[in-house]
Amino acid sequence: MHNDNNSSAPGTPSGRVRRRRGSNEVPPEVARANGNHLLVNDRSKYKSMLIRAYSSVWMIGGFAFIIYxxxxxxxxxxxxxxxxxxxxxxxxxxxxxxxxxxxxxxxxxxxxxxxxxxxxxxxxxxxxxxxxxxxxxxxxxxxxxxxxxxxxxxxxxxxxxxxxxxxxxxxxxxxxxxxxxxxxxxxxxxxxxxxxxxxxxxxxxxxxxxxxxxxxxxxxxxxxxxxxxxxxxxxxxxxxxxxxxxxxxxxxxxxxxxxxxxxxxxxxxxxxxxxxxxxxxxxxxxxxxxxxxxxxxxxxxxxxxxxxxxxxxxxxxxxxxxxxxxxxxxxxxxxxxxxxxxxxxxxxxxxxxxxxxxxxxxxxxxxxxxxxxxxxxxxxxxxxxxxSIEMILDQIILNLTFEEQLAVYTKLGQIIQEKTFGES
Incomplete structure (x- = not known):
């Protein structure tokens, strides 16, 4: 007794195996008969796009929340x-x-x-x-x-x-x-x-x-x-x-x-x-x-x-x-x-x-x-x-020690004094 899954399709050589049911592949003869030029994986292509879009929405939403x-x-x-x-x-x-x-x-x-x-x-x-x-x-x-x-x-x-x-x-x-x-x-x-x-x-x-x-x-x-x-x-x-x-x-x-x-x-x-x-x-x-x-x-x-x-x-x-x-x-x-x-x-x-x-x-x-x-x-x-002045001060506060900040303050005082006396 033959197993249906292994039996040959009518009119085909006995050595060939019948095409598996449920395949997304479009048989060439069907495509020619219908004048159809669909891509082989057209259905999976759209499914992939939907999965990708769904994931993207979640990622963008989570990203926006973290930014907030x-x-x-x-x-x-x-x-x-x-x-x-x-x-x-x-x-x-x-x-x-x-x-x-x-x-x-x-x-x-x-x-x-x-x-x-x-x-x-x-x-x-x-x-x-x-x-x-x-x-x-x-x-x-x-x-x-x-x-x-x-x-x-x-x-x-x-x-x-x-x-x-x-x-x-x-x-x-x-x-x-x-x-x-x-x-x-x-x-x-x-x-x-x-x-x-x-x-x-x-x-x-x-x-x-x-x-x-x-x-x-x-x-x-x-x-x-x-x-x-x-x-x-x-x-x-x-x-x-x-x-x-x-x-x-x-x-x-x-x-x-x-x-x-x-x-x-x-x-x-x-x-x-x-x-x-x-x-x-x-x-x-x-x-x-x-x-x-x-x-x-x-x-x-x-x-x-x-x-x-x-x-x-x-x-x-x-x-x-x-x-x-x-x-x-x-x-x-x-x-x-x-x-x-x-x-x-x-x-x-x-x-x-x-x-x-x-x-x-x-x-x-x-x-x-x-x-x-x-x-x-x-x-x-x-x-x-x-x-800006605020940004320069930020850099001084962030990157210099207290002693270095004091040295900057002293040096600026000297420069301002020299300019003041120079102009007068």
Whole structure:
């Protein structure tokens, strides 16, 4: 008696197996009969888009809530993202057979990870931490001691990990262990380079974190939808789904969005004021000239159906155009690099923590490139143009000891006296 699942279809050679029921594939003869030119995976394509859109809505909503909560919560979000990225990358070259022979070896990776975290954030936020605890003398002394011996502490932890690694070396496992040691350090460089610049941007003003991050999200979404509906011409072999139509449409959308978002974000002190300590209170500051509107009158020939003849533009919007250009043209290469990396290791995604998007690393590939550029651009072109007396005083308070501040005060007094007597 024949099993129906293995029987041949009528009129077909006995060696062929009947097509499985429920397959999404459209039989060629059916497509020809109906004049149908549907894509093979057309149904799954739309299902994938819906899953991706659903996840995106949740991510954007959660992101907006964290931005509302403030600097410390954004920093905490960055730390969580780092941990997920490190986990995904640690697992990429993990081999279960070798790991079973090396108990505690994975713990060593996380030891180096948290040592790097202590070094990077302790160095970056030490003065803000001191400013937070100035009212409590005991806590102030403890924190001051930590700041003073921060580098020694981190070095001790690193050396402890180094000795731990040497003591766990096992015969016939040397190559695997040293490759994992090198891989761990590469992960730390990739993850903490990006995150260090990101956190620095956050405390300079949420604006300098939010705008670049938003532009990458907008570019990614726009590229997906333009490519989905209009994509015809392949862009790069590393990413077969990327198209020129998606790339160009996303670039135009991102640059326009950069100009408009900068105007919207730049009007809120919560987003533009730097955070001088690690508290969560409301911020009040002089935003500086970049966030003070300049007014332009539109020429008579320019159609202004929905606009007033006089429009207000924040100077920071011109900087935003350059950020938008970078997010459109250069930052996507972070994604292409990640695509090539995944192809080298023959994986589809770095993880599966975000439905429809892959892992956290898949979402952060372009953000890493953008965060570094945003920090360098801000320090090189924005800070010199946006200096105010309040900002200069902040730098003196944040970065100089009491003795150095006293020396600055004395020196300024001498300069003012010399100028006063010189003019008289």
């Amino acid at each position: 909560m403030g600097h410390l919560y954004i920093w905490a979000m960055v730390v969580v993202i780092q941990i997920f990225m490190a986990k995904e990358l640690f697992n990429l070259l993990r081999r279960a057979h070798e790991d079973r022979q090396l108990p505690g070896f994975r713990l060593l990776n996380w030891h180096f990870f948290f040592t790097a975290m202590l070094f990077v954030y302790g160095r970056m936020l030490s003065q803000r931490l001191v400013n937070t605890v100035t009212l409590d003398k005991v806590l102030y002394k403890l924190v001051s001691k930590f700041v003073k011996y921060h580098m020694v502490t981190c070095y001790f932890f690193y050396i402890a990990g180094f000795m731990w690694f040497i003591l766990t070396l096992k015969k016939k496992m040397y190559k695997y262990q040293f490759s994992q040691y090198a891989w761990t350090h590469m992960i730390l460089i990739v993850v903490f380079t990006q995150s260090a610049f990101t956190v620095a941007n956050i405390f300079e003003g949420i604006f300098w974190f939010l705008l670049p991050a938003s532009l990458i999200v907008i570019n990614d979404i726009a590229a997906y939808f333009f490519g989905f509906f209009f994509g015809r011409t392949p862009l790069i072999k590393l990413s077969p789904k990327k198209t020129w139509e998606g790339f160009i449409g996303a670039s135009i959308t991102t640059i326009i969005s950069a100009f408009l978002l900068a105007n919207m974000f730049g009007r809120f002190q919560w987003l533009t004021c730097p955070r001088k300590d690690l508290s969560t209170g409301w911020l009040d500051c002089d935003p500086g000239p970049l966030f003070k509107p300049e007014y332009f009158t539109l020429p008579e020939w320019f159609p202004a159906w929905f606009l007033s003849r006089e429009i207000a533009v924040l100077p920071v919007q011109w900087h935003a155009l350059l950020l938008g250009l970078f997010a459109s043209i250069i930052a996507p290469f972070g994604g292409f690099f990640a695509s090539g990396f995944k192809r080298a290791f023959k994986i589809k995604d770095f993880g599966d923590s975000i439905p429809g998007h892959g892992g956290m690393t898949d979402r952060m590939d372009c953000q890493m490139v953008m965060a570094v550029f945003a920090y360098i651009y801000h320090q090189s072109f924005v800070v010199p143009q946006n200096l």
